[in-house]
Structure formats: C-alpha cells, structure tokens
Amino acid sequence: MKQPAKNRFSAKKAARFGLLVALALIFSYAESQIPPFFAVPGMKIGLTNVVVLTALYKMGSGPAMGVNLLRIFLVGLLFGNPFSVVYSLSGGMLSTVVMILLRKSGRFRLITVSVAGGVFHNVGQIAAAAVIMQTAQLGWYMVVLWFTGMLTGALIGVLGYEMVRRLPDALFE
Amino acid sequence: MKKRGMDVLLVAALVLAGVGMAVLLWPREPGEAVQVRVDGTVTAEYPLSASLRTRIEGVGGYNELVIEDGSARLEEADCPDRICVRTGRIRQKGQSIICLPHKVVIEIVGAAPSPAPDVTGR
Numbered sequence: 001m002k003q004p005a006k007n008r009f010s011a012k013k014a015a016r017f018g019l020l021v022a023l024a025l026i027f028s029y030a031e032s033q034i035p036p037f038f039a040v041p042g043m044k045i046g047l048t049n050v051v052v053l054t055a056l057y058k059m060g061s062g063p064a065m066g067v068n069l070l071r072i073f074l075v076g077l078l079f080g081n082p083f084s085v086v087y088s089l090s091g092g093m094l095s096t097v098v099m100i101l102l103r104k105s106g107r108f109r110l111i112t113v114s115v116a117g118g119v120f121h122n123v124g125q126i127a128a129a130a131v132i133m134q135t136a137q138l139g140w141y142m143v144v145l146w147f148t149g150m151l152t153g154a155l156i157g158v159l160g161y162e163m164v165r166r167l168p169d170a171l172f173e
Numbered sequence: 174m175k176k177r178g179m180d181v182l183l184v185a186a187l188v189l190a191g192v193g194m195a196v197l198l199w200p201r202e203p204g205e206a207v208q209v210r211v212d213g214t215v216t217a218e219y220p221l222s223a224s225l226r227t228r229i230e231g232v233g234g235y236n237e238l239v240i241e242d243g244s245a246r247l248e249e250a251d252c253p254d255r256i257c258v259r260t261g262r263i264r265q266k267g268q269s270i271i272c273l274p275h276k277v278v279i280e281i282v283g284a285a286p287s288p289a290p291d292v293t294g295r
Contacts, residue, residue, distance in 0.1 A: 083273065107179040119187055133271065134213035135278050139198035140268060146191040150184075 016172060017063060024051040024071040025078075032079060043148045046118060046156050052096060053114060053160035058172040061100040068092050086132065087125050094124030110164060111157030118153020119146055204266040204281030207245045209238065212276040221245065221264065221281065231275025238279060245279060247272065 027047040034045075048071060056064035072092050076085035099117040102108050108116075122145035126138050209217040211231055219225060221243050229236045229247075236257060237249035244264040247257040250272060257272035269280040 102183075108183060109180050112180040112183055115184060116187065129271070129273065133273070133276060133278060135210070135269075135271075135280075138269075138271070139194070141271075143191065143195045143198055146187075146194060150187060150191070 016059070017066065020051055020055050020059075020063070020067045021070045021074070024048045024067055025074050027051060028071060028075045029079060032075075043145065044152065046121060046152050049095075049114065049117060049121075049153075049156045050160045050163055052099070052117075053110065053156070054163050054167065056096075056099060056103060056113075057110065057160075057164045058167065058169070061104070064100060065093075065096050068096050083132070087128050090128035091121040091124035094127075095121035110161045111154060114157030114160055115150050115153035118149040118151075118156065120149075122146065122149040198267070203243075204264060204268070204283065206282050207238070207240055208280050208282045210278040210280070218282070229275075229277055229279075231272060231277040234275045236272050236275060236277050245281065246270070247277075247279065250275070 027050070031045060031047050048068075051071075052064050052068050055067045069092075072085060072088045076082070076088065080088075095117040098120040099113050102113045102116055123142075126142050126145065130138050204221055206221055207219045208215055209219075209229055211229065216229070217227075219227075219238075219240055221240060224241045226237065226239045226248075229238055231252075234251045236247045236252070239246055239248045244262040246262045247260070247270050250258055252272055252274040254274065257270050257277070260270045263270055263279075263281055266281050266283050269278055271278050
C-alpha cells in the first residue's frame, strides 16, 4: 500500500488531486442548485461520489478520503454553515470508510461498493441529525433514506464504473 | 463467479435490513396528540382533534404549526430550506416533522393531553 517517497509529494500528484477536489466541489455546488423536487426531503443524487469513487479506484484510499474531506470543508466554507458541515462530514466520512473497507476486501464490484456508500451516507447524516436534534424519532426518514440511498448509490455506481473504466490509468500514475 | 455471489449477498443483506427497519419502525397507530420540541425540550402539546394555528419560536426563527382534520403540518417557516413545510401532513403515531435549522421537532404521540387553554374558543 505504501507509495515510494518520491511519488508522494510530486507536483503531478498534487495537480491531479487538486483537479479531483475541484471537480467534487463543482458537483456539490451543481447538486445544491437542483431544487429538491423529490418526494423525500433530504434525498440527494450524490453526484460527488462519482469523483470519490474515481479517486478510490484510481488513486487509493487516502486520496479518496482526502478529496471528500477537502470538498466538505470547502463547500461548507463557501456555501454552507457549521451545521451543514457536520451533516456532510458525518455522512461523507461514514460512507467513504465503508467504501474503502469494501473495496479493500476485494470481494465486491464497484457498483455494490457505491450502493453501500449511498446507504451509509444517509445513515451517517441521520445519525448526526439524531445527535444534534436529540431525538431518536428519525426512524421513518431512516427507512426511506435507506432505500433511496441504495437507489442513488446504484445510479452513481454505474456512472462511477464507466468513469473508472474509461479514464486511462496513465492519467493517475 | 464467487465475486458476483458476494455482491448479491451484500445487496440482499442491505435490502433485508431496510425491510426489517421498515417493519419495526413504520408508524401504524393513529396518533392522539402533537408534541412540539425545540432544541430537545418539550415546549407544547396539543390534541390532534383540535383545530388551531400557532407560532413555534425555534432557534433563530419561527415555524407555523397548523392542526386541523386530525393532522398536523408546518405551514409556514422562515428557515432557508423549508423542508419542514414540504414534508406535508402527519397524523400517525411516531411520525414527525423536523426543521433542522430551527431545531424544531413536532411529533405525533399517543396520549392526549388536556386541551391547551387557548384552543377552547377556536
């Protein structure tokens, strides 16, 4: 897993990493501009996860986590508030950790990894809401967002699979 | 293909867990009263049979609670996302409407409290 020291801080790597963070940031912003016309409040497509999946499969666990963390703080700083950062952080970290572990196990396809990521993103957000609101009465949201998480996770998984398949590995070496 | 088998297994487990939660948590009983909580503390409770409109002072803003025809909704709010307003009506025990920005939760509960004094005159 350890990368040679000469590669770790190369300008090429930094540029690529910055590119992915910028892309994730733009996706986050674009998605925030979509009016929530879905029947379920809190349901999101999770476009950003395409970038996280790409980072995960092309660059590894560390960059995937890094891209998502930076994206969350930047979005919070630019468009959000401390509360929105807490929700994103809780959902984003849980989902990224789950996806990293599933990928490391080597037993699951990218789409399945994304489905689990979608579910646990929502689990993390609801857990944060339960703590902040001091209520356990979020069960109904949990059930609905559990399934919408699977659905959007599958959609993003298909997109992410195509991204990872089509982007040449040479771009990330 | 062992790999595919594991995928099916994980997705099946996720679906099963979701269905299990739905069975456990889906609200079935009709509720009797509406409980209002702001920042975790109960601030008011109204019977669902009432017909009233009242203003909830949340953290940093207000939400307007309307109870009529045995259901409750947040009709108006000055929060930025207005998700609480879009949530619509709730009437069954355990259902809730949540305004995250104002830390306001209204929840349908079982036991009916005595009617609040300001309701009697309608």
